[in-house]
Amino acid sequence: MSRGRPRTAGADEAILTAVRELLTAHGFAGFSVDDVATRAGVGRQSVYRRWPTKAALVVAAMSAIAAGAPPGTGTLAGDLRALVQRTRAAYAGAQRSALLDLHAAMAGDPAARAAFEEQFVAPRRAALAALLSEHDSPADPAVLHDLLAGPFLHRLLTTDTDPDDALVGAVTAALIGAAS
Amino acid sequence: MSRGRPRTAGADEAILTAVRELLTAHGFAGFSVDDVATRAGVGRQSVYRRWPTKAALVVAAMSAIAAGAPPGTGTLAGDLRALVQRTRAAYAGAQRSALLDLHAAMAGDPAARAAFEEQFVAPRRAALAALLSEHDSPADPAVLHDLLAGPFLHRLLTTDTDPDDALVGAVTAALIGAAS
Amino acid sequence: MSRGRPRTAGADEAILTAVRELLTAHGFAGFSVDDVATRAGVGRQSVYRRWPTKAALVVAAMSAIAAGAPPGTGTLAGDLRALVQRTRAAYAGAQRSALLDLHAAMAGDPAARAAFEEQFVAPRRAALAALLSEHDSPADPAVLHDLLAGPFLHRLLTTDTDPDDALVGAVTAALIGAAS
Amino acid sequence: MSRGRPRTAGADEAILTAVRELLTAHGFAGFSVDDVATRAGVGRQSVYRRWPTKAALVVAAMSAIAAGAPPGTGTLAGDLRALVQRTRAAYAGAQRSALLDLHAAMAGDPAARAAFEEQFVAPRRAALAALLSEHDSPADPAVLHDLLAGPFLHRLLTTDTDPDDALVGAVTAALIGAAS
DNA sequence: GTATAATCGAGACGGTACGTCGGGTCTTTCG
DNA sequence: CGAAAGACCCGACGTACCGTCTCGATTATAC
Numbered sequence: 001m002s003r004g005r006p007r008t009a010g011a012d013e014a015i016l017t018a019v020r021e022l023l024t025a026h027g028f029a030g031f032s033v034d035d036v037a038t039r040a041g042v043g044r045q046s047v048y049r050r051w052p053t054k055a056a057l058v059v060a061a062m063s064a065i066a067a068g069a070p071p072g073t074g075t076l077a078g079d080l081r082a083l084v085q086r087t088r089a090a091y092a093g094a095q096r097s098a099l100l101d102l103h104a105a106m107a108g109d110p111a112a113r114a115a116f117e118e119q120f121v122a123p124r125r126a127a128l129a130a131l132l133s134e135h136d137s138p139a140d141p142a143v144l145h146d147l148l149a150g151p152f153l154h155r156l157l158t159t160d161t162d163p164d165d166a167l168v169g170a171v172t173a174a175l176i177g178a179a180s
Numbered sequence: 181m182s183r184g185r186p187r188t189a190g191a192d193e194a195i196l197t198a199v200r201e202l203l204t205a206h207g208f209a210g211f212s213v214d215d216v217a218t219r220a221g222v223g224r225q226s227v228y229r230r231w232p233t234k235a236a237l238v239v240a241a242m243s244a245i246a247a248g249a250p251p252g253t254g255t256l257a258g259d260l261r262a263l264v265q266r267t268r269a270a271y272a273g274a275q276r277s278a279l280l281d282l283h284a285a286m287a288g289d290p291a292a293r294a295a296f297e298e299q300f301v302a303p304r305r306a307a308l309a310a311l312l313s314e315h316d317s318p319a320d321p322a323v324l325h326d327l328l329a330g331p332f333l334h335r336l337l338t339t340d341t342d343p344d345d346a347l348v349g350a351v352t353a354a355l356i357g358a359a360s
Numbered sequence: 361m362s363r364g365r366p367r368t369a370g371a372d373e374a375i376l377t378a379v380r381e382l383l384t385a386h387g388f389a390g391f392s393v394d395d396v397a398t399r400a401g402v403g404r405q406s407v408y409r410r411w412p413t414k415a416a417l418v419v420a421a422m423s424a425i426a427a428g429a430p431p432g433t434g435t436l437a438g439d440l441r442a443l444v445q446r447t448r449a450a451y452a453g454a455q456r457s458a459l460l461d462l463h464a465a466m467a468g469d470p471a472a473r474a475a476f477e478e479q480f481v482a483p484r485r486a487a488l489a490a491l492l493s494e495h496d497s498p499a500d501p502a503v504l505h506d507l508l509a510g511p512f513l514h515r516l517l518t519t520d521t522d523p524d525d526a527l528v529g530a531v532t533a534a535l536i537g538a539a540s
Numbered sequence: 541m542s543r544g545r546p547r548t549a550g551a552d553e554a555i556l557t558a559v560r561e562l563l564t565a566h567g568f569a570g571f572s573v574d575d576v577a578t579r580a581g582v583g584r585q586s587v588y589r590r591w592p593t594k595a596a597l598v599v600a601a602m603s604a605i606a607a608g609a610p611p612g613t614g615t616l617a618g619d620l621r622a623l624v625q626r627t628r629a630a631y632a633g634a635q636r637s638a639l640l641d642l643h644a645a646m647a648g649d650p651a652a653r654a655a656f657e658e659q660f661v662a663p664r665r666a667a668l669a670a671l672l673s674e675h676d677s678p679a680d681p682a683v684l685h686d687l688l689a690g691p692f693l694h695r696l697l698t699t700d701t702d703p704d705d706a707l708v709g710a711v712t713a714a715l716i717g718a719a720s
Numbered sequence: 721g722t723a724t725a726a727t728c729g730a731g732a733c734g735g736t737a738c739g740t741c742g743g744g745t746c747t748t749t750c751g
Numbered sequence: 752c753g754a755a756a757g758a759c760c761c762g763a764c765g766t767a768c769c770g771t772c773t774c775g776a777t778t779a780t781a782c
Contacts, residue, residue, distance in 0.1 A: 003748065003749050003750070003755065003756050003757075004747085004748065004749085004755080004756035004757030004758065005746070005747040005748050005756075005757055005758045005759075006747080006748060006757090006758075007757095007758065007759095008758075008759075011758095011759095032736080032737055032738080033737080033738075033739085034737080034738095037760095042759085042760085043758095043759060043760040043761065043762095044739095044760090044761085044762090045740090045741090045758090045759075045760075045761085046758075046759065046760080048739070048740085049758075049759095052739090053738095053739085054737090054738080054739095116338075117338060117339070121338045121339075140346050142335075142339075142347075143331075143346050143347050143350045144350075145334075146330075146331035146332075146334045146335045146347055146350075147331050147350055147351070147354060149330075149334050150326075150329075150330030150331035150332070150333055150334030150335070151323075151326035151327050151330035151331070152326075152330070153330055153333060153334050153337070154325075154326045154329050154330030154333050154334075155322075155326045155330070157333070158296075158297060158301045159297070159301075159322075160293060166320050166323050167322075167323050167326055170323045170324075170326075170327055170354075170358045171327070173354075173357060173358065174327060174350075174353075174354030174357065174358065177353060177354065177357055178350045178353065178354065182725095182726085182779095182780080183724065183725050183726070183779070183780045183781070184724080184725040184726025184727065184778085184779065184780075185725080185726050185727040185728075185777065185778045185779050185780095186726080186727075186778080186779065186780095187726090187727065187728090188727075188728070191728095212767080212768055212769085213768080213769075213770085214768080214769095217729090221729095222728085222729080223727090223728060223729040223730065223731090224729085224730085224731085224770090225727090225728080225729080225730090225771090225772090226727075226728065226729080228770065228771080229727080229728095232770090233769090233770085234768095234769080234770090368753080368754075371754090392741080392742055392743080393742080393743070393744085394742080394743095397755090401755095402754085402755080403753095403754055403755040403756065403757090404744090404755085404756085404757090405745090405746090405753095405754075405755080405756090406753080406754065406755080408743095408744065408745080409753085409754090412744090413743090413744085414742095414743075414744090473700060476698075477698060477699070481698045500706050502695075502699075502707075503691075503706050503707050503710045504710075505694075506690075506691035506692075506694045506695045506707055506710075507691050507710055507711070507714060509690075509694050510686075510689075510690030510691035510692070510693055510694030510695070511683075511686035511687050511690035511691070512686075512690070513690055513693060513694050513697070514685075514686045514689050514690030514693050514694075515682075515686045515690070517693070518656075518657060518661045519657070519661075519682075526680050526683050527682075527683050527686055530683045530684075530686075530687055530714075530718045531687070533714075533717060533718065534687060534710075534713075534714030534717065534718065537713060537714060537717055538710045538713065538714065543729070543730050543731075543774065543775055543776075544729080544730035544731030544732065544773085544774065544775090545730075545731055545732045545733075545772065545773040545774050546731090546732075546773075546774060547731095547732065547733095548732075548733075548773095551732095551733095572762080572763055572764080573763080573764075573765085574763080574764095577734090581734095582733085582734080583732095583733060583734040583735065584734085584735085584736095584765090585732090585733075585734080585735085585766090585767095586732075586733065586734080588765070588766085589732075589733095592765090593764095593765085594763090594764080594765095
């Protein structure tokens with residue numbers, strides 16, 4: 001079928017790793033695609049062959065973070081509590097500025113937005129939906145997701161500080177309340 | 181006294197208006213400072229004389245939206261309900277992409293972040309704090325603010341759709357619950 | 361001996377033909393080696409297997425034009441006159457831009473220069489030398505060659521127009537005069 | 541009329557000088573526009589603001605060489621002789637590769653060709669025309685120009701050696717003969 | 721009225737990143 | 752092996768935008 005030299009194994013991951021490191025170290029505006037290529041030990045064209053745009057590249061690099069195994073407590077409340085803790089972690093620490101910059105990367109780039117939605121948001125929403133249906137909750141997964149991640153995101157964007165326990169408690173209570 | 185030619189009356193507002201229009205039409209990355217100057221019928225330097233940076237300029241343009249008079253129902257629950265409605269409006273419609281891009285603009289620009297915090301976030305938080313103290317609620321205004329605006333912001337950033345009634349209801353319930 | 365798959369018959373000629381067409385149509389800088397390969401229905405590597413460089417490739421494509429059988433009038437003057445006519449033809453018409461670009465191709469490429477010298481210039485100079493010795497002329501063949509081809513080349517490079525009769529007449533006169 | 545910051549005095553010349561040096565040292569393909577800008581102590585955009593293309597830039601750099609004061613012997617033959625000597629000098633020595641590369645620069649760039657024609661060829665042809673009319677010669681200046689410069693150019697392009705005395709003599713004789 | 725001084729529109733400036741393109745090499749699979 | 756396909760590294764191209772810097776021309780206060 002398709003012939004020709006196959007893409008260098010591991011190059012994709014080397015590039016994405018480079019992006020993640022640079023994103024954490026210098027922020028979205030603080031590195032160029034050329035920096036990425038150099039750090040990944042790759043030609044610049046090899047980056048553009050895989051992702052059309054710096055924004056798309058960053059989205060791809062971030063989407064790997066989105067992965068999430070199911071909690072697995074017995075009760076719905078327990079599972080939600082675990083979920084809140086995990087979300088808190090996602091919006092805290094080193095990830096912070098990277099996530100901020102991810103949003104920056106997508107401004108005015110609908111394709112990147114769509115990729116983000118598909119690779120980053122959808123899995124988390126799906127996990128939530130699975131959890132709700134498992135416990136026969138009639139709540140809307142999209143609403144719960146907004147209720148879960150929104151407050152952490154808002155704190156991150158407006159304050160640039162890690163979420164505190166008061167916020168975690170409030171979110172947990174709100175979530176459990178909304179799940180009926 | 182101050183000598184020299186006074187700044188052209190109305191230039192500030194012409195510039196900010198141009199920013200708002202361009203922000204709505206093309207997004208943060210979709211226009212240059214030069215575009216702003218041209219559209220405002222002003223030299224580029226006249227923009228930079230007033231705001232040091234594109235991000236700062238955009239923050240200033242957006243902060244006008246932040247204005248908010250206190251609700252004024254009798255009950256705490258009623259006031260919170262009104263506040264949710266107003267917040268929903270702020271995160272819906274034409275403002276949407278502008279707000280999104282505003283956040284984008286501030287990534288990696290601490291000065292702009294601070295300006296945004298001061299001009300955009302603080303007033304809303306202050307209004308909330310006043311409301312809470314007026315009704316003797318012990319709740320943390322910062323937490324309530326995150327709980328109030330976060331879900332709308334999250335939906336905006338991830339979905340690019342207007343908030344629906346289900347979300348409004350959930351946020352209202354969460355807020356009233358958190359205010360004890 | 362040599363084993364393995366033999367080179368595809370006719371590929372060489374297909375490639376050179378493609379080069380000639382592209383040279384005429386778009387000029388040296390106006391096509392890539394990839395264009396050549398595509399048009400010849402050949403892989404790019406098959407081109408590089410045969411010629412080391414784009415310039416060398418173009419030289420090879422042009423050298424086929426250089427072919428020249430001896431004139432064969434009785435007199436020296438008659439033979440020179442015929443030679444001028446033939447040279448005029450070489451520097452006119454469709455060949456024009458191709459020849460121009462050939463010279464361009466060789467700038468800064470000594471190997472291509474040498475190949476051009478060997479395949480393109482030498483035969484014509486040899487023909488001239490044979491002609492002169494046949495008629496016992498003491499003139500320097502190199503000088504005569506410059507006097508013969510130079511004016512046509514100059515007109516081509518500076519004017520991009522075909523040589524006119526006045527130029528042909530002047531060249532002929534100069535040549536006959538120089539051959540004593 | 542047009543206001544705004546005037547172009548930096550001397551920048552044009554600094555750029556052209558840099559081009560000439562780089563052309564002599566490394567040849568047309570041996571330097572980038574960025575090299576030019578760096579060497580001239582100028583931003584790259586300042587180069588592109590003045591000349592649209594690398595080729596156009598090189599043409600401009602070379603055209604300064606074209607300058608030529610009139611000879612001024614008493615006789616037509618003497619003037620032509622002087623002209624030949626000067627032309628010989630133009631096509632010899634350090635200029636050589638630069639001139640070669642100039643032709644390379646213009647391949648496939650009609651605008652550059654036109655600029656070259658206007659700035660480089662026309663003045664020399666005009667000088668020749670003036671000379672001929674001064675001495676009441678009916679000869680075609682264009683033809684004489686081809687006859688004068690062509691042989692030197694041809695030797696340069698094909699041989700990459702300086703013109704020798706034999707060539708100078710032949711060109712002189714041809715020229716005087718053609719001028720009647 | 722005549723300095724003095726700040727602002728204005730215009731646009732050039734040095735930098736830096738963008739995304740594209742081409743050259744020449746390397747590496748697959750298929751014949 | 753040769754061939755077609757296509758990925759690879761490298762580096763130049765020309766464009767765009769940022770934030771700064773001159774210009775000459777206003778337009779005000781201050782002397």
